[in-house]
Amino acid sequence: MSNVIKLHNLLLNKEISARELAEKYLSAINCCNPDLNAYINITEEDAILKADIIDRKIAGGEDIDMLAGIPMTLKDNISTKGTETTCCSKILEGYKPIYNATAWQRLKDRGAVHLGKTNMDEFAMGCTCETSVFGSSKNPYNTDFVAGGSSGGTASAVSANLAVYGIGSDTGGSVRQPASFCGCVGLKPTYGAVSRYGLIAYASSLDTVGVLAGNVTDAAIVFDRILGFDPMDSTSTPDFSACTFDFLNKNISGRKIGVPKELLERASGEVRDCVVKAIGDFENMGCEVEYFSMPSLVTALPAYYIIACAEASSNLGRYDGIRYGNKSEHFESIHHMICKTRGEKFGDEVKKRIILGTFVLSEGYYDKYYAKAQALRFELKSQFEKVFEKYDALITPTSPKTAFKLSQVQTDKEGAFNADLCTVPVNLAGLPALSVPCGKDSLGLPIGMQIIGNKFSESHILNLAHKYEEARGDFGINNMGVRLDV
């Protein structure tokens, strides 16, 4: 089932060269990307160059990592040395980082072949990829629908097999929700499990670097290679190491799974039915399932928006056009230049969140909003702690609904607001969670199930998801991208 292992063996057995593989993916990108708008920057030369290096290693009989020569993509907020990294914002147009993000560096060191940067909501603010300056990414299952967001381009690319896997970021659901919309696996690790160094910050206390892949095994293989302490990120956890891959096939019989009613109730009928059916599969595998109530899950959403926007207002203050990126022309003073640049180069959603974030932190309002949100966050964390004394994992829908139609959220504000309902509590509590496809709706759009674990229990949730994936059987592919079965 693992594409990575399959391709790794093909490379080792010299049935295909890394270069051929890269070319195959690049030509698929050329063919499908105009429909999907998943990639916004294709790094063809680099990919070929890297693939050739791997081919020489294989020819020389050198040991190569399982990810060596495997084509992949990076969300456009992961810093890539020498390659434009824009967060899909006009304000970072032309910005080429002088260093690599740690997560990317770790993959690069293992021979990853980078195909290019993928589309995202501007500064990861959005749930449809439609706030991107490059326009929306489309859903490979139906291009009239969005790929989700903010890692929409990455999910679209992975789902259409225009990359074997992708690295995204998840602040409130930005890996899991598009994975759910696009029918692929999305893993959001525990806060601190993967270094954030080089991930362009949206909301630092919530941001995580995550993995999007075609299946659970591939997600585990990639996660195992990016996790672990990084001295460049003080919030990365010392002494955390794991080999989730070795854990995938453990028997899950007897595991205790909790299902919070609040989130299930707020999902659409089709999504709810589908997730309930999947929960049944876990029961069939010997898991003990219990439905329970956790009201604080619902109050998490406003708390999330307050905290995320507050941090964003601070994190995005540095984009003034002075040191990097893009600045306005014709200005009268430094102050005018900064205001004009920010006014012209930030999109509306970003401006909205900066203004909101500035407001909730300002004198006289801090206690009313930011302090309250922090209190809710604290309360939520302690409730999760109690819940995980009882359960090994929680299951919820990843998103209350399947993919939006293109432009739908422009009028459906509430739908957009609620898109992250099930995913944000996880970020507020710093927990690991993943989304795994569990069915399709009547339009054929994928439905995702979210499995939430206790801190640093990635092995457990990947194990559960892998077992479920086996029980579920083939999810069925869309008609895009590279066909690996041929």
Add this chain to the structure above:
Amino acid sequence: MYKLTSGFETHVELKTNTKIFCCCSNEFGSEPNTRCCPVCIGLPGAMPRLNKKVVEFAVRAGLALNCKINSLSYMDRKNYSYPDLPKAYQISQYDVPLCYEGFVELDSGKRIGITRIHIEEDAGKLIHNDAEILIDYNRAGVPLIEIVSEPDIQSTEEAKEFVEKLRLIMRYTEVSDCKMQEGSMRCDVNISVSDTDKLGTRTEIKNMNSIANIQKAMEYEFERQIEVLENGGSITQETLGFDEKSGTTYSMRTKEDADDYRFFREPDLLAIHISEEDIERIRQTLPELPDKKIKRYVAELGINKKDAELLIKYPRVAEFFEKASKGVNSPKKVANFILGVIFGFLKSETLKEEFKLKITPESLKGIVLLVESGKLNMSKAKTTLEQMLLSGKRAEELLSNEDLGGFDEDMLLCLCGKAIDTNPKIVADYKAGKDKAIMALVGYVMRESKGRADAEKVKEKLKEII
């Protein structure tokens, strides 16, 4: 009668090897933008990591200022936008600083309270050219401590003493150079006046870079505020600048348009934990502080207070003095050589500060020992020391055997006798009451002894004989 009330916020640059949140060198005066990295210029995605040495330095400063240390403190973001501030926020400490509740004791015994000391990063520097504004980010991320005092200062004299003491303590603890002219120590002065027990509205004079200016600005502001009140006006709470040329203060901004810094916890850094053991370990590294030194010099080394104060004014001088006076009978002689002879060579404050000499403390000690043993007289010792300071040569190289031959009692008696015998007229003059005449006899003995005799002793001996 109007009273002045003043509190100080003093920024001190810490002289750690590297910056506060990255590995860039913390060095003053490099080519612009050569001491920079993704972290200190705030590139997207770069993250700070706290330099442990900064915490240690700040705790050392805190302990030296009698502060309590918070076992748990936090870093916070202070948000404001200015081109020299690369991230548009300064990482600082807001509600829980590293150190709190300390004091500086003035000579009068009065204590100026230290409210808190916190650590933070410095910003870059704008360089205004004719046609453009350039930015040098070398200073961005340079570690600072901000020392906030209580409004306990009630005169410009107290202000001067407070700043001088603070500065000296920072230098003795080797936390900072505190070079005010280079900006490694700068003061914001809060000042208010009142003729009742209630404090008046305060103004804040920003970025004072010399003690003289602090006094001038305070005097001016004191008078200005009184004048405003006397004319029936009221004081506006505002931030002021000080114009050196005119000696006046001017308004920079009022309270209404003050920034709202929107402080919140820095999510990219962890809380700072300091254990009792850490604090004790740092306490052990504290040197003897200046006030204690003065007391010891007076009580144990027989130095007068004024000289002691001069010696401790420069940490290197004090160190030199202490080394040179180890094992001598009269540390006072060492002090006299330093303050009399050596300081004569070091005309400026900077030279005294640096105290770069061609001689070692041991060679000064050598001279003093020769004097103490009677082998060398004072005036010869002084000229020899001067030559040593100029040439870097050792005393042995400059003094002949004859110089060092000593000059014993017999020889003294003999030459004094000779002087009296050969100069009967002068002796007669002296006897007739011309006290000064004896100096001619002393001169004779000195010539005869080729300068080896001790003039004081000769004089005594001559008087005795006559």
